[in-house]
Amino acid sequence: NAGVTQTPKFQVLKTGQSMTLQCAQDMNHNSMYWYRQDPGMGLRLIYYSASEGTTDKGEVPNGYNVSRLNKREFSLRLESAAPSQTSVYFCASSTPRGPSGNTIYFGEGSWLTVV
Amino acid sequence: GESVGLHLPTLSVQEGDNSIINCAYSNSASDYFIWYKQESGKGPQFIIDIRSNMDKRQGQRVTVLLNKTVKHLSLQIAATQPGDSAVYFCAENRVRNQGGKLIFGQGTELSVKP
Numbered sequence: 001n002a003g004v005t006q007t008p009k010f011q012v013l014k015t016g017q018s019m020t021l022q023c024a025q026d027m028n029h030n031s032m033y034w035y036r037q038d039p040g041m042g043l044r045l046i047y048y049s050a051s052e053g054t055t056d057k058g059e060v061p062n063g064y065n066v067s068r069l070n071k072r073e074f075s076l077r078l079e080s081a082a083p084s085q086t087s088v089y090f091c092a093s094s095t096p097r098g099p100s101g102n103t104i105y106f107g108e109g110s111w112l113t114v115v
Numbered sequence: 116g117e118s119v120g121l122h123l124p125t126l127s128v129q130e131g132d133n134s135i136i137n138c139a140y141s142n143s144a145s146d147y148f149i150w151y152k153q154e155s156g157k158g159p160q161f162i163i164d165i166r167s168n169m170d171k172r173q174g175q176r177v178t179v180l181l182n183k184t185v186k187h188l189s190l191q192i193a194a195t196q197p198g199d200s201a202v203y204f205c206a207e208n209r210v211r212n213q214g215g216k217l218i219f220g221q222g223t224e225l226s227v228k229p
Contacts, residue, residue: 004158040124042204042219043159090158104149104217106158 002026004107006091012113013081021076021110023091031094032074033058033104034066036087043090049074081114088112127226134192136223138205141186147208149217150179150190154201162190162203192225200227 006023013019025032030051035043035058045058049068063085065077074093078085088111094104128134140148146167151159165172165179165188172179178191188205202224206217 040221042206042221043217044219045217092158103161103164105161108158109156 004091004093004105006089006107006110008110009108010111012115013078015082015114017081018077018079019081019112020078021089021091021112022073023075023107024073025091025093025105026072027093027095027105028071029093029095029105030071032068033092033094034064034074034076035090035092035106036060037090037109038087046076046089078112081112083114086112086114124221125224125226127228128195130195130197130227130229132195134190134195134199134225136190136192136203136205136225138188138190138220139186140188140205140207142207143183143186145207148179148181148188149206149208150177151204151206151219152199152201153204153222159204195225195227197227197229200225 004025006021011019033048034046036046037043044060046060046064047055047058047066049055052068052071055066055068067075088109090109091107092104126136149164150162152162153159163172163174163177163179165181167183170181176193180189190203192199202222204222205220208217
């Protein structure tokens with residue numbers, strides 16, 4: 001079972017370059033998310049997609065764009081990378097667990113360094 | 116401001132002892148809480164969850180306690196093993212039926228001494 005797969009695992013960018021992080025899940029989940037994790041901090045939500053065709057901003061959306069290509073895939077794009085975007089990025093997907101709350105499954109992470 | 120936070124950034128325990136990791140939250144409207152385990156170089160892994168209509172839930176070697184009066188959450192790990200060494204995060208779901216908007220705490224690093 002692949003679960004949530006994200007690529008690339010490691011990437012170094014120069015300031016101003018653009019790149020796209022790819023994410024795919026094979027669990028038939030409706031909701032998908034992109035988080036970033038910085039040292040000494042918990043995960044912060046960048047964008048999420050409650051269902052195919054919809055996307056919404058999370059806590060820290062500035063400098064990012066997303067595309068929910070289909071039910072399986074949710075990509076994160078940095079149009080003009082900045083050193084402040086150096087972080088570990090996690091894609092996730094979720095399935096409902098009743099009236100409130102969802103169980104969220106994470107990918108292995110993408111380490112991005114902007115120099 | 117509203118936040119989900121952890122009392123201690125690090126916790127060191129002896130193998131075989133019980134571990135208790137604490138978490139505080141500030142939004143009384145939160146109704147779903149999750150504990151995640153994150154090993155080095157990996158994504159967070161779901162451990163256990165609890166809804167606000169419960170005050171205790173048990174899993175395999177883990178127990179989560181919820182005290183809504185003082186907005187406090189704890190994760191108890193029985194007979195801690197070296198494989199339990201990781202960073203543990205509590206997370207709070209504040210948006211009913213829209214899951215995924217989890218607010219994560221800073222994390223507690225658990226270190227198990229042999």
